[in-house]
Amino acid sequence: MTSTQTTDFDAIVVGAGFGGIYQLHTLRDKLGLRVRGFEKGAGIGGTWYWNRYPGAMSDTESPFYRYSFDDELLQEWDWARKYIDQPDILRYLETVVDRYDLRKDFRLNTEVTSIVFDEATNTWTVGTSAGESFTARYVVTALGLLAATNIPDIPGIDSFEGRLVHTAEWPDDLSIEGKRVGVIGTGSTGTQFIVAAAKQVSHLTVFQRSAQYSVPSGNGPVGPGEVDGYKSRFPEIWEQVRNSGVAFGFEESTVAATDVDEAERERVFQAAWDRGNGFYFMFGTFNDIAINPESNEAAAAFIRRKIAETVKDPETARLLTPTQPYAKRPLCNQGYYDVYNQDNVKLVSIKENPIVEITPRGVKTADGVEHELDVLVLATGFDAVDGNYRRIDIRGRGGVSVDEHWADAPTSFLGIMTAGFPNMFMILGPNGPFTNLVPSIEAQVEFITTLVTEAERRGGLIEVSQQVEDEWTETCTTIANYTLFPKTDSWIFGANIPGKKHAVMFYLGGLGAYRGLLSEIQAKDFEGFSIGQPIPA
Secondary structure (H helix, E strand, C coil), X not given: CCCCCCCCEEEEEEXXXXXXXXXXXXXXHHCCCCEEEECCCCCCCCHHHHCCCCCCEEEEEHHHCCCCCCHHHHHHCCCCECEEEHHHHHHHHHHHHHHCCCHHHEECCCCEEEEEEECCCCEEEEEECCCCEEEEEEEEECCCCCCCECCCCCCCHHHCCCEEEEHHHCCCCCCCCCCEEEEECCCHHHHHHHHHHCCCCXXXXXXXXXXXXXXXXXXXXXXXXXXXXXXXXXHHHHHHHHCCCCCCCCCCCCCCHHHCCHHHHHHHHHHHHHHCCHHHHHHCCCCCCCXXXXXXXXXXXXXXXXXXXXXXXXXXXXXXXXXXXXXXXXXXXXXXXXXXXXXXXXXXXXXXXCEEEECCCEEEECCCCEEECCEEXXXXXXXXXXXXXXXXXXXXXXHCEHHHHCCCCCCCECCCECCCCCCEEECCCCCEECCCHHHHHHHHHHHHHHHHHHHHHHCCCEEECHHHHHHHHHHHHHHHHHCCHHXXXXXXXXXXCCCCCCCCCEECCCHHHHHHHHHHHHHCCCCCEEECCCCCC
């Protein structure tokens, strides 16, 4: 025991998505701690519980969007398509929870509203919206990168007499079949919804802020023997994933686009277009698309030509054609640009023709047109990374809130801990890896479990200094500035939230390098972490 102080639990885990599920399992079943998980939703699944909009799916290919820690489950679980749809991901997570009997230790319908550190007892008190409070020695926040919904401040938004929904809060009773539907937003969620909705609605109006580079997903049924082939190779597959950059299950290119001629570039891009997957197109074709402006422009120009070839109406094609570098989170959808050839789909560029107000009947744009709608869908994304933290009253040493600590920008050490908040760990906290998230989650959960094991052995608190946090922030900033990603307006840097400071919020060095750092830190007696000793002033 690290303290003689009696607590309700040894550890509290907040959130029941991929991160919270695995963390509760490791702390309870591997370390034998008394653990309670709290989840705001009525079911487990995190992102995959909340995001039930038509078209919701992972854009990581099926074999690689799952836990790797359970060898037997890897052999038992099948999949039928190249990508996993939301209902199947949720079913998978529910199976994992039941397999390890974790449900009894999750409290659902429980929204955590405060997490406060008591320096006199070195314990945390976690408060809920129901007015309850629980104490623990450790807290792990598994709040999700993309969970705090972003509702745009548009005049008249409360006056709409149809159904107004955010994609992350899709109601069970809403069908869009045969209806006049509008959607604001064309990011990953928006483009998925648009492709699915265009097949169902009587009319779809797409309100686009930023034109997107989208490549085909290549989605479709798996071929004969494909699933068994993956199952026979899972040990080597996970070895490759863990030591790769983006952890999407493909070998990343080692060839620069500038080192081959134009014909070879065209051949490689076309092969990637035919294969499908956004991350593959950016990182599997050439190794310099994200860092070299000339190579990036070659990839962007290829996609722009595909838009021009696909979209029949020249004005619609123009509006759909991005002008920024190809340097946002890569998107993929099957048939995204083809949708705009349908008679029942209309594109409105709200950069050129802004939304003036939402009326009882629909959306009014600057050209005076009132777009009449039955359903208005907000695919306006999330206050990513730190948004959920700022919606909870989290207070560490000296009563300092996480809001105050992150006044300039959300920061951390390794995306796992932040200075002044002892024994509080984050899964996918700010400046964690920018990858296929499940392998990153596994790496962080396992490292947090190792840290807690060490704290139990030594007694006392685990914390990090401001200096260590500042150094990690500088590392992440340096790597980000080496890429082209900061040159676009993207949620990766907070650009989708009005008034939010532009900040680096990810470690872009890749999962293999990140895991190497964790191993190195552990080998050096957890360098950067103070365990069982007062933090240096």
